[in-house]
Amino acid sequence: MTASLELTDLHKSFGPAKIIQGVNLSVARGERHAIIGPNGAGKSTLFNLISGRFMPSSGEVRLNGALISGKKPFEINRMGLSRSFQVSNIFTNMTVRENVRCGVLHSMGYGYSFWRNIGNLREVSEKTAHILNEVGLLEKGNTPAALLPYADQRTLEIAITIAGGAEVILLDEPTAGMSHSETDRAVALIEKASKGKTLLIVEHDMGVVFNLADRISVLVYGEIIATGTPEQIRGDARVREAYLGEEAEDAA
Amino acid sequence: MTDMTATYAALEPTRAEKFRQRTVPLILFAVVLLVIPLFNPSRSMVTLLNHMGITIVFALSYNMLLGRAGLLSFGHAVYMGLGGYFAVHVMNWVAEGSGFWGAVPIFSMPAFGFGAGALAGAIIGWPSCRRSGTPFAMISLGVAELVAAAGFMFDSLFGGEMGISADRMGGPEFAGLSLGPVDEVYWFIAFWTFIGVLGTYAFTRTPLGKLSEATRDNPERVEFVGYNPQRVRYLVFIFAGAFAGMAGGMSAVQDEIFTPESLSLIPSGAILIATYVGGIRYFTGPIMGAIVMTYMGSNLSDYTVGWLLYLGLMFVGVVMFLPNGIAGIVYGTADTLRAGRLGEVWQSWLLRLAGLALIATSVITIVEVAFRWSEGYGEVFEPFGLHLGTDNPLTWALGVLPLVLGVVMVMKAAKGESK
């Protein structure tokens, strides 16, 4: 069985700065995989490489066996990979409902359609309603996105990401800046939304990571120094040395 | 599950709301168009109304770019011009009346303009829409300069300086309109203006229309929900060109002539100003802008030689203080009234109105006196029997005191309102 997402010897440098230096990673279908690492380790860059925002300097990214590195973001998205952003990246001048609807449209086959009234697209409405309900924003459907509280904006970010029904979902620090109760709700949502899907998540909150992930990879200075189950990672000496120890102390 | 659909259904506008918010305004617009002739407007008024109709469609097409897609173009007149030129050529083929063309009614010219505008948009938009923001604006400027220059170079297509004229009375009649007298042309313009308004409004309700707004707000995110923002812009650009071409087709029938300067930067700048002054955030903004600016462009010059200066002052004023334009004022006022807040704000409104009137008094005094002084015919500005020469201290008093007082009042009003 081919892996859902497979990175082979991925490199990325900006001028002389080598940010990603030979990352190899394989995420199986249905797996929830977390990437952790200290600030500046290249986690966001890695996401940008996978999702097509940046072009890799060398190496390959494969989605379900198909080569996606070098493709444009929208092409990758259409092949079934969707991502969220660390800083909320929503359509601020639109309502919550319209935001989600934008995420739904393409997957329902309404490419660049200009001959249909968007209000009459029943399946789109139903799917939008479904997603809104799932993330718990249904009541706030007509609120302009810019007026949402921060945590709701983060939720909306996730909602747009999962709206298209992609099989592989990349979440970039979905709970950053949230309170405890908000984080708990977000984790529950992520668990629910990623059921039956492949999830790759970057997260700083170790609680979230160890709760959610089937497997964890540790990225330090552009290299994956360890991959394994949460228990293996917790027990890995190199990880402790390089990174986890300090973090764990901080958290405590 | 049914509970969820019910909640969602409650989010969507109800039938009655849709009817009230979308259908009623369109019906009202149609009624206004139908009722205008009952007032027996003079021929020059009808001519002006016809030009307003043309400008409305043109401005709406421009706002598809500026307001909806966030694309600032300095060359939109190119598409109206090319659409109009094509329509003028078609009119001449119709006049020759052989074969297929003999059966084409002049009434259908805007449809031909629509096609030609779309084609021009498709060709020129291909390279231009690969960028957005300032590069797009600069490309549109360069393209406009190039096309305008070509307009003077290829006489067989553009007729050189004198342009190409045609006769709107050729071809088979449609709906019993000979299109000879200008009041018959009114019905033609009214029909197509309505189609233009309907068409551009319908466009905002399509998936592509929504995506163009999404692309304006956040082109990056659009890419990550499966759309190519360049493609979105390109398609919107083609539609904007098409509706501009339609306005060109209307203009071809109304004026029966097209000249190369209709491709130049001047009409492009004028439509930018009209649209912006009207208000680019609202669908109806460009309509208001088109009506106001067409009227002022043709009639303000009857009252004062300084009309360009007034127009410039108004534009700068709108950019600085009213980014939502005329429509912003109209809807803002309506919202306040509907919310029943008139009681709270009437004092600051009154103060602001009085302040603006005072500022206007000073500005008009200064401009009028300055223009008369500049011309040097010894003419004197004499409003209400006052003799305002440059040596009259009253002139200076009127030029300065109301201005200062007015500014203070407006600032106080603004402070009062923000409280």
Add this chain to the structure above:
Amino acid sequence: METLVFALLNGVIYGLLLFMLSSGLTLIFSMMGVLNFAHASFYMLGAYLAFTIMEGTSFWIALFLAPVLVGLVGMVVERYGLRRVHAQGHVAELLFTFGLAYLIDEVVKIFWGRTAVNYRVPELLDFPLFTLYGAQYPAYRIFILFVAAFMLVALWYLLKKTRAGLIIQAALTHPHMVGSLGHNVPLIFMSVFGVGCALAGLAGVIGGNYFVTDPAMAVQMGPIVFVVVVVGGLGSLEGAFVAAMLIGLLQTSAISINASLADIFGFLGLGPHTEVGEITIASMAPMLPFLLLVLILMIRPRGLMGEREV
């Protein structure tokens, strides 16, 4: 040979004038992101002010005073106009300067009339310097060369050797950094806008009597200045210099080419008497900058020497 020499001589002068005009806009555009549509209007203002000052006093006083006055006008415009619009984004700023250009045009017409004014080259410089291939070469052009060179050196010194220059340079390439370094950004913006306008004003003082001082001069120069700035590249005065020279030389040398499109593309079957074939390179010369503009933006959007994309 003689066409080449003259094309070079005139191309350089024209290019230098273009550079004087565009250097200010490059500063403003790179730092503030404002593509100032009224920039050429400040150029016109410089010429008219110089004309009036020269009537009362002398050209030499005008040469210094007029740019200073134009710079002050620019600072006032920035402080009370642009700064207010800044919050609404670049489109609003651009539109503000677009309207401002209208206003300056009208005001100039009120003060100085609708036709050309008699703004002359000063007596001291009004003589032919040498004769080349039967044509006299006016001394004033060499004077333009000197003023432009002086400005170039002064600007270079200001930017590379002074503290203020270092801040501006940093701001040119990284406009967001300046605020975080604790500098007074509004003051810097106001000064840069003022200096940019003053440079345009200086170009006006020099160019007004080289060409003609009339209310159309702003509209004539307006679009070409954008071309120089965009082609040169954001944040790069060197780029603006190269672009100005390139456009100056391109325009003047294309004029000397009499070949028609039929001569060039004849092998493709383009007939000399077709409408396209009849067009000569010379008649297309003034269009070339715009072609360059469109091509550059499409192919290399950061311009010839720009640090970042427009």
Add this chain to the structure above:
Amino acid sequence: MKSTVKAALAAAVSLCAVTAAQAETIKMAFIDPLSGAMASSGEPAYQSFILAAEHINANGGVNGDMIEVVGYDNKVSPKESLVQLQKAIDSGARYILQGNGSSVAAAIIDAVNKHNQRNPGEEVLFFNYAAVTPEFTNEACSFWHFRFDAHTDMKMNGITDWIAARDDIKKVYLIGQDYVHGEAVAHAAETQLAAKRPDIEIVGNELHPLAKVKDFTPYVQKIISSGADAVITGNWGQDMTLLVKASADAGQQIPYLTFYGGSNGAVAALGDGAVDTLYQVSELAANMEGVSPEQNALVEEYKARFPDYDYYYHRAFVALNMFDAAAEKAGSNDPIDVAYALEGLSIEDGYGTATMRAEDHQIQQPLYITTVAHDMTYPVDNTDLGWRLVEGGTISAEAAMEPSTCEMQRPE
């Protein structure tokens, strides 16, 4: 002198006041740029028509009726002109005055033809005072259009006649703006010179883009290299001023024969550089000898009234005087009657006899070649420079005449 003018003016004004009370007014709509950059050519013409109307009114009007000239600002746009035309017609104007821009003139001719055809009984006449495209009185001629200015080919006749008589001119350079007008000028110059002086060599025929060239030095260099003895150009506006200025800067001293050298502000912009370099062909030569004192008084009155401008649009006075004569002859102010009466009408004018040719409605009158000189009685642009008639510069109406291909369609 000044006091007589003032007295005459006072008399005129009082007379107006008396007669205006009983008489009807003949509305004439002046449709030309009255604001913006191009107003510098519209405004002085407008003032000329107003002054001409005042003089006619002061002399008892036209069949007892008073002329009123009303300005309509068309912003030099053909489309805007049509709006203004409709406004003018609605306000009762039956006579349209326009001249700036052949594109506008073409649009107005077309619109007037259609209007008169669609609205019988409400005919409108168009007096064109400056749009010089030959077609208007040739293949595109119209019964409703009268031209009170010599067209391109006629003016070129004046220029080529003068060149033909100058044996020292062997090489001529043609330069013009790259559009219909510039091409027409170049074509006319080529054919006429070939007929009149086959020995003259056309050493250059250059078209440059309209209103885009900022530095004409390279063109002037090409002219110098060609060894031309004279340059003919149809350029107007900045294209004309900058061209002649670049020539003066290069120290070139050959005649630049222009159509529009006399336009407002050109002499001011060129200064001494224009002396004996800038030539123009026009229907007036204010400083020539033998002009009637009445005409000179008119020139002075104009300057006194409108200090920013100079007496340039003589044809405005010719147009209204001919209109006056035609209406009196027909005994009617109705446009159709006036139009028929205008055909073939001759009047004695300040600078010679002017005749409206019946076959194409093209005025025939003497033309003058003048150049800029110091110490003239009537200087221009508030400088000390004025236009001097050059030797051999008087071109008779017969010499300037051109045949016409017009097939006039007359109503009934």
